[in-house]
Amino acid sequence: VPVFQTAAYVEKQAQIFPKIESLLAECVIGKISTDEFFKQYNALKTQGLKDILDQGQAAYAKVSAK
Secondary structure: OOOOOHHHHHHHHHHHHHHHHHHHHHHHHHOOOHHHHHHHHHHHHHHHHHHHHHHHHHHHHHHHOO
């Protein structure tokens, strides 16, 4: 999967993505509900995930417009 190496991604991915992977695994094995997954996922947006997503979407828009 292509990854846009944006400033937010480089700065915050090491803290954010392991948490997402852990949440996903817990959801898959039934340790947490999907509602709890999304609750915690949305909480990560305030910790930098939103910056990663926003910058990634902007970078994608630039390359896909060509």
